Amino acid sequence: MQSLVTPCGASYYITSNRLTVDVYQALVDRGWRRSGTIFYKPDVLRHCCPHYTIRLPVAEFKPTRDQRQSVNRWNRHILGEEYIKEAAKLHPKSKQEKARQRNSYDLVSTIHESEYDHVKRPPEPAHKFEVTLEPDEFTQEKYDLFRNYQQHVHHEKPHEISAGGFRRFLCSSPLQRTTRTVEGKIQQLGSFHQCYRVDGRLVAMAVLDLLPHCVSGVYLVYHSDFEKWSFGKISAMREAALALEGGYQYYYMGFYIHSCAKMRYKGQYQPSYILDPETYEWTPLNDDMRKLLDSKPFVSLSRERRRKAGSEGSSDEHAEDRYEDYPHPTAAEGDRAVRTGMSLFDLKVPGLMSAVEIMEEGILDTLLLRLRRVPGPVEAQNLVTWESSPMTDPNSIKGMLAELVACLGPEAAPQIVVDLH
Numbered sequence: 001m002q003s004l005v006t007p008c009g010a011s012y013y014i015t016s017n018r019l020t021v022d023v024y025q026a027l028v029d030r031g032w033r034r035s036g037t038i039f040y041k042p043d044v045l046r047h048c049c050p051h052y053t054i055r056l057p058v059a060e061f062k063p064t065r066d067q068r069q070s071v072n073r074w075n076r077h078i079l080g081e082e083y084i085k086e087a088a089k090l091h092p093k094s095k096q097e098k099a100r101q102r103n104s105y106d107l108v109s110t111i112h113e114s115e116y117d118h119v120k121r122p123p124e125p126a127h128k129f130e131v132t133l134e135p136d137e138f139t140q141e142k143y144d145l146f147r148n149y150q151q152h153v154h155h156e157k158p159h160e161i162s163a164g165g166f167r168r169f170l171c172s173s174p175l176q177r178t179t180r181t182v183e184g185k186i187q188q189l190g191s192f193h194q195c196y197r198v199d200g201r202l203v204a205m206a207v208l209d210l211l212p213h214c215v216s217g218v219y220l221v222y223h224s225d226f227e228k229w230s231f232g233k234i235s236a237m238r239e240a241a242l243a244l245e246g247g248y249q250y251y252y253m254g255f256y257i258h259s260c261a262k263m264r265y266k267g268q269y270q271p272s273y274i275l276d277p278e279t280y281e282w283t284p285l286n287d288d289m290r291k292l293l294d295s296k297p298f299v300s301l302s303r304e305r306r307r308k309a310g311s312e313g314s315s316d317e318h319a320e321d322r323y324e325d326y327p328h329p330t331a332a333e334g335d336r337a338v339r340t341g342m343s344l345f346d347l348k349v350p351g352l353m354s355a356v357e358i359m360e361e362g363i364l365d366t367l368l369l370r371l372r373r374v375p376g377p378v379e380a381q382n383l384v385t386w387e388s389s390p391m392t393d394p395n396s397i398k399g400m401l402a403e404l405v406a407c408l409g410p411e412a413a414p415q416i417v418v419d420l421h
Contacts, residue, residue, distance in 0.1 A: 010042060010043040010045075010046040010047040010048065010331040010334065010335075011040045011041065011042045011043060011047070012040065012041045012043065012349075012407050013038055013039065013040045013041075014038075014039050014040075014404070014407075014408075015037050015038055015039070016037060016039060016174050016416075017037055017174050018174050018176065019039075019174045019175055019176070019416075020175075020176055020415070021175055021176065021178065021189045021190060021209075021210070021211050021212060022212060022415070023412045023415050023416060024039075024175055024209070024211060025211040025212050025213055025214070026409065026411035026412040026415075027039065027041075027408065027409075027412050028053065028211065028214070028216060028252065029053075029275070029280065030280055030351065030408075030409045030412075031044070031051075031053050031275055031277060031280075031351060033053075033254060033255065034173070034174075034209070034218075035169065036168045036169050036170070036173070037168070037173075037174050041407055042255070043331075043334065043349050043350070044277035044298060044350055044351075045277070045298045045323065045326060045329060045349070045350050046328075046329065046330060046331040046333075046334045046349075047331065048331060049257050049259050049260055050257070050258070050259065050297060050298055050299075051255035051256075051257055052255060052256045052257075052258070052274040052275060052277070052299075053252070053254075053255060053256075053274065053275035054252070054253050054254070054255070054256035054266050054267070054272050054273070054274050054275075054285065055214065055250045055251065055252045055253070055272065055273055055275075055282070056240060056250060056251045056252075056253070056269050056270075056271070056272050056273075057249065057250055057271065057273070058240050058241075058243040058244040058248075058249065058250065058251050059244065059249070060271055061107065061240050061244075061251075061269065061270075061271075062270055062271070063105060063107065063237065063269075064268065064270075066233070067233050067236075067237060067268075067269070068105065068110075070229075070230040070233040070234055070237070071110055071111065071233075071234055071237050072110070073229070073230075074114065074229055074230075074234055075110070075113045075114040077126075077127070077229070078114035078125060078126065078127045078129045078198070079113075079114050079119070079125045079126060079127075080125055080126025080127070082123070082126070083123050083124070083125045083126060086122075086123045087120060087123065090120075090122065090123070091120045107237065107240065107241050107244065108241050108244060108245055111237060111238050111241040112241075114129050115129055115130065115131055116128045116129055116130050117130070127198050127199055128198070128199050128200070129196070129197070129198055130196075130197045131194060131195065131196055131197075131238070132194070132195050132197070133188070133192050133193075133194050133195075133208075133242075134192060134193045134194075134195055135177065135190075135191075135192060135193070136170065136171050136172060136173055136191040136192055136193050136207065137171060137172065137193075138163070138166070138167050138171045138172070141202050142166075142171075142193065142195075142202065142205060143163050143166050145202050145203075145204075145205055145221055145222075145223055146161075146166050146170070146205075146221050147161050147166075148223050148224055149221035149222060149223070149224070150221075152224035152227075153222075153224060153227065169219075170193075170207045170218070170219055173190070173191035173209070175189075175190045175191045175209060176190060177189065177190030177191070177192075178190060180212075182246075182247040183247055185246065185247055187210075187246055187247060187248070188210055188246070189210050189211065189212065190209070190210060191207070191208070191209050191210075191218075192207075192208050192210060193205050193206070193207060193208075194206040194207075194208055194235075194238070194239075194242075196222075196231075198226075202223075203222060203223050203225070203226050204220070204221065204222035204223065204226065204231050204235065205220070205221050205222075206219075206220050206235045206238070206239060207219040207220070208239065208242075210246070210248065211248070212248075213248060213249050213250055214243065214248050214249065214250040214251065214252045215239050215240075215242050215243040215246070215248050215250075215251050215252070216252040216254075217235075217236070217239055217251070217252065217253050217254060218254075220232065220235050232265070236251075236253070236269060239251055240269070251269075253266045253269070254266070256272075256274055256285070258290070258293040258294075259293075259297075267285050267290075270285075271284060271285075272284075272285040273285060274289070276300050276301055276302050277298075277300055277350040277351050278300040278302055278303055278350045278351055279300070279302040279351075280351060281301070281302060283301045289301070292304065296321070298323070298350075300350065303321070304321075307321055325348065326347075326348050326350075327346070327347065327348065328342075328347060334347055338394070341394065341395065342394070343392045343393065343394045343399060343403070344394070344403045344406060344407075345391070345392050345402075345403070345406070346392065349407075352406040352407055353405065353406040353409065353410065354406070355391050355392060355402065355406075357410075358391070358402060358405055358406060359391075361410050363405050363410060363413050363414055364380060364391070364398075364401060364402055364405055365379065365380060365381035365386075366379050366380070366381065366414070367379065367380040367401055367405065367413065367414075367418065368380075368416070368417045368418065369383075369401075369417070369418050369419075369420055370417050370418065370419045370420065370421065371420055371421075372420075372421050377417050380398070380401055383397065383398075385397075385398075386398060397420075401418065404418065
């Protein structure tokens with residue numbers, strides 16, 4: 001870790017050049033995301049557009065008609081009408097296969113239907129479609145695709161796009177690639193590029209973090225020539241299928257931002273759950289939750305339960321939650337308070353460990369530090385001024401490290417080394 005927690009508006013940041021997938025999984029499950037080597041955790045209460053971590057249990061995924069049609073349209077385009085007619089004669093489906101297709105939707109087989117390695121031949125399909133999972137390394141081919149996407153889909157100007165920016169953003173992630181065996185299958189872990197090629201041409205690329213319990217979507221780029229094919233839906237379906245096939249259990253689509261109409265599409269993949277920002281419980285994103293998100297800037301279902309329990313029988317039962325337990329509930333107030341020396345422990349950020357919890361866990365004293373001219377990591381408690389420094393002083397090393405631990409949580413903090421060079 002190179003930097004400690006730095007409030008910037010309503011988010012908190014760290015950087016890391018090397019991180020295990022297990023640590024990152026723990027961070028993701030506490031509301032963190034990464035952008036290159038930068039890891040950030042939004043303050044959901046104070047953020048202008050509250051970010052909620054969202055995930056889909058892939059074994060329960062029920063694609064909508066629109067989502068299924070997007071994949072079917074693509075498959076028919078790749079295979080071609082002539083192939084479909086001829087293949088039906090040469091490779092007829094059994095009665096059992098036809099009955100299964102009528103009565104259920106097989107996500108994995110549908111996703112692979114038009115991939116060249118899965119196509120029954122002869123005849124030859126109209127196009128050769130190949131999907132490969134590759135290390136997230138820079139190539140000119142990938143950069144050219146990224147540049148086209150940023151210019152024509154995101155409407156960025158040419159001078160705003162660079163190979164260096166692409167490398168930092170979407171290549172050579174700090175997550176360490178490794179493998180493990182799950183139910184007899186080799187499961188890949190780390191950061192990858194899922195590359196889509198049509199007739200040898202790279203037409204789309206999904207940037208993915210494969211973690212112990214999930215496939216986490218980072219970014220998607222596609223060539224503007226293929227914009228009409230709804231690659232957003234196709235890639236989401238493919239990534240859910242990858243999670244199902246690989247035994248990853250969940251598909252994480254990043255942040256669900258209910259206040260942003262363009263980001264609500266993530267909630268259309270059902271049944272989805274969003275992370276409670278205070279307790280880190282998973283809450284169904286159902287109609288009741290949507291009503292709460294429509295009516296409130298900050299939603300924690302556990303908080304709603306506590307508030308209702310505390311006001312039962314009173315005339316104030318349906319009163320608006322004023323967040324009086326948070327001294328500065330807006331981004332501007334919170335930022336101003338931190339800049340003038342307030343500790344995060346006094347600011348009270350949703351979901352952060354309290355000073356008491358850190359003391360009870362005993363994490364802070366044994367936090368490993370890397371110091372200049374000192375061989376090997378040392379425990380924080382070995383610093384000369386450690387015992388005399390208050391944990392709630394944000395300007396002291398102890399205070400800054402305590403805030404870092406509070407943000408990282410009890411699972412991740414003991415597994416990291418903080419670089420104080």
